[in-house]
Amino acid sequence: MIVVKIGGSQGVSLDLVSQDIAALVHQGQKVTVVHGGSAETNEISEKLGYPPRFVTSVSGFSSRYTDRQTLEIFAMVTNGKINTLLVERLQKEGVNAFGLSGVDGRVMVAHRKEAIRIVENGKQRMLRDDYTGKIVSVNGALLQSLIKAGLTPVIAPLAISPEGDAVNVDADRAAAMVAGAIEAEQLIILTNVPGLMRNFPDESTLIPHLPRLGLEQALSFAEGRMKKKVLGASEALDLGVAKVIFADGRVTHPLFDALAGKGTVISA
Amino acid sequence: MIVVKIGGSQGVSLDLVSQDIAALVHQGQKVTVVHGGSAETNEISEKLGYPPRFVTSVSGFSSRYTDRQTLEIFAMVTNGKINTLLVERLQKEGVNAFGLSGVDGRVMVAHRKEAIRIVENGKQRMLRDDYTGKIVSVNGALLQSLIKAGLTPVIAPLAISPEGDAVNVDADRAAAMVAGAIEAEQLIILTNVPGLMRNFPDESTLIPHLPRLGLEQALSFAEGRMKKKVLGASEALDLGVAKVIFADGRVTHPLFDALAGKGTVISA
Numbered sequence: 001m002i003v004v005k006i007g008g009s010q011g012v013s014l015d016l017v018s019q020d021i022a023a024l025v026h027q028g029q030k031v032t033v034v035h036g037g038s039a040e041t042n043e044i045s046e047k048l049g050y051p052p053r054f055v056t057s058v059s060g061f062s063s064r065y066t067d068r069q070t071l072e073i074f075a076m077v078t079n080g081k082i083n084t085l086l087v088e089r090l091q092k093e094g095v096n097a098f099g100l101s102g103v104d105g106r107v108m109v110a111h112r113k114e115a116i117r118i119v120e121n122g123k124q125r126m127l128r129d130d131y132t133g134k135i136v137s138v139n140g141a142l143l144q145s146l147i148k149a150g151l152t153p154v155i156a157p158l159a160i161s162p163e164g165d166a167v168n169v170d171a172d173r174a175a176a177m178v179a180g181a182i183e184a185e186q187l188i189i190l191t192n193v194p195g196l197m198r199n200f201p202d203e204s205t206l207i208p209h210l211p212r213l214g215l216e217q218a219l220s221f222a223e224g225r226m227k228k229k230v231l232g233a234s235e236a237l238d239l240g241v242a243k244v245i246f247a248d249g250r251v252t253h254p255l256f257d258a259l260a261g262k263g264t265v266i267s268a
Numbered sequence: 269m270i271v272v273k274i275g276g277s278q279g280v281s282l283d284l285v286s287q288d289i290a291a292l293v294h295q296g297q298k299v300t301v302v303h304g305g306s307a308e309t310n311e312i313s314e315k316l317g318y319p320p321r322f323v324t325s326v327s328g329f330s331s332r333y334t335d336r337q338t339l340e341i342f343a344m345v346t347n348g349k350i351n352t353l354l355v356e357r358l359q360k361e362g363v364n365a366f367g368l369s370g371v372d373g374r375v376m377v378a379h380r381k382e383a384i385r386i387v388e389n390g391k392q393r394m395l396r397d398d399y400t401g402k403i404v405s406v407n408g409a410l411l412q413s414l415i416k417a418g419l420t421p422v423i424a425p426l427a428i429s430p431e432g433d434a435v436n437v438d439a440d441r442a443a444a445m446v447a448g449a450i451e452a453e454q455l456i457i458l459t460n461v462p463g464l465m466r467n468f469p470d471e472s473t474l475i476p477h478l479p480r481l482g483l484e485q486a487l488s489f490a491e492g493r494m495k496k497k498v499l500g501a502s503e504a505l506d507l508g509v510a511k512v513i514f515a516d517g518r519v520t521h522p523l524f525d526a527l528a529g530k531g532t533v534i535s536a
Contacts, residue, residue: 048316085434097372099371105365145413164356
C-alpha cells in the first residue's frame with residue numbers, strides 16, 4: 001500500500017504522475033492519492049475577484065487565511081475541479097479512481113482552529129472566522145472498504161469538524177494521516193523540487209537520506225512549504241509508515257524514480 | 269428507499285430540504301440524493317468571464333452547450349461547491365452524507381453525444397466538441413454498498429463515457445436512472461413550481477395525479493425544463509420505480525408534503 005501526495009504547486013505533471021500510478025495499479029500495487037490545490041485556488045480566487053490572503057502564524061508557518069467565502073472557493077476548486085479531473089485522467093489510464101474529500105462520510109475529522117494568532121507587520125494579533133483545521137482522525141476502515149472493492153481513492157484536502165463545519169486542511173499532513181490510517185508502507189510526497197535541500201534552492205545540497213532523528217533539525221532549515229512536508233513525514237513515521245519520500249513530480253517517471261530511491265528518503 | 273432530486277434552479281431551500289432528509293433518515297428511511305446546479309454554474313461562468321450558452325435540439329429540448337471549458341466549470345461548481353456544501357449541511361443535521369459524482373468509480377456511465385444537431389435562427393446545424401451525455405448504466409451495487417455502510421449518497425450530475433471522458437448529464441434523468449438501479453420505491457423531484465401544470469404557469473391547472481399512460485401527452489404541454497422531468501418520470505417507471513412525485517421545493521416541509529401526496533403524483 002502506497003500513499004501518493006500530489007502537490008498543488010505548479011510544475012508537477014499530472015499526466016506523468018497518472019501514468020505511473022496506472023502502471024503501479026496494473027502491477028497489483030494498491031495506491032491512494034491525496035492532492036493539494038493551492039496554486040489553482042489562488043488563480044480562480046483572483047478571477048472571481050476575491051484574491052487569496054496568506055498569514056504567518058507566531059510559530060513561523062505560512063498558511064491561507066480561509067474565511068467562509070475562501071472555504072467555498074477552496075472546496076469548489078480542490079474537490080470539484082482538481083479532484084474530478086484527476087479521477088477522469090486516472091479512469092482514462094484504466095484505474096478505477098474514486099474521488100472524495102474528508103467531508104464525505106466524515107472520512108477526515110479535524111479540529112477547526114477558529115482563531116489563530118498571526119504576525120502582521122511585526123505585531124501579533126488574533127484572526128477569527130477561519131475555516132482551517134488540524135486533522136485528528138481518519139476513517140481508515142471506510143477507505144479500506146473502497147480499496148477492497150478495487151477502487152483507488154483520490155482525496156481532496158478538506159475535512160469536517162466535530163461541529164459539522166467543512167475546513168481546509170494541509171494536504172501534506174492529510175496524506176500522512178491517511179497513510180497511517182490505512183497502514184501504508186510508504187508515503188511519497190511529490191513536489192516541484194528534487195527533495196529536501198540543506199540550503200534551498202541549491203540542489204547540490206539535496207539530502208538523499210534522512211534518518212528519523214534528523215527531522216527535528218530539518219525543520220529549522222526547510223524552506224516555506226517544505227516545513228509542513230517535514231512535519232507530515234514526522235507524523236507519518238509516528239503512525240507506523242516505514243518510509244517517507246520527498247520526490248520530484250516534474251520528471252518522466254516521478255513515482256518509479258521515488259521508489260528507486262531518488263529524492264529524499266526518510267525512514268526510521 | 270427514496271431518491272430525492274434537488275433542482276439546480278433558484279428558489280429551492282436547501283436548509284428545509286436537508287431538514288426533511290434528516291428527519292426521514294432518523295426515522296430509518298434510506299435516502300439517496302441527486303442534485304443539479306445549473307443556476308449556480310451560470311452565475312460562476314459569468315463571473316469567470318465565460319458566460320453559458322444554451323442550444324435547442326431539433327426535437328425541441330433546450331440544453332447547455334458544454335465545451336471542454338464549460339465542462340470543467342460545471343464539474344467545479346456542481347461536484348465541488350454544491351455537492352460539498354450539501355454534504356456539509358446534511359452532516360450538520362446528523363446525516364452521514366457521502367458526496368460523489370458518476371465519474372467516481374464509474375458509478376454512472378454515459379454515451380457522450382459529441383455532435384448534436386441544433387436549431388439556430390431557424391436553421392439546423394451540427395454542434396461538435398460537446399461534453400454532454402446520456403446515461404446508459406448506473407452501478408447500483410456500489411451505491412448499495414455505501415448505503416449499507418450507513419452512508420447517504422449525494423450525487424452530482426456528471427457521468428463518465430466508455431472512453432473515459434467526464435460528461436455533463438441531465439440531473440432529472442440521472443435521478444431516474446439511480447432510482448431504478450438501487451430499486452427505490454419512490455422518486456421525488458423537487459423544483460421551484462408546485463408540480464406539473466396543464467397550462468404553465470397557471471397553478472390552478474396543477475395535475476395532482478397522472479397515470480403512466482398520460483406521460484406521453486404530458487410531454488406535449490410540459491414547459492421547458494419540465495419536459496426532462498417528464499422523460500425522467502417515464503424512465504423511472506420503466507425501471508420499476510412505483511411512484512414519481514414532482515413537488516415544490518420551496519415550502520416548509522418539501523419532502524413530507526410530497527410523501528403526503530402534494531404536487532403531481534405519477535404512478536403505474
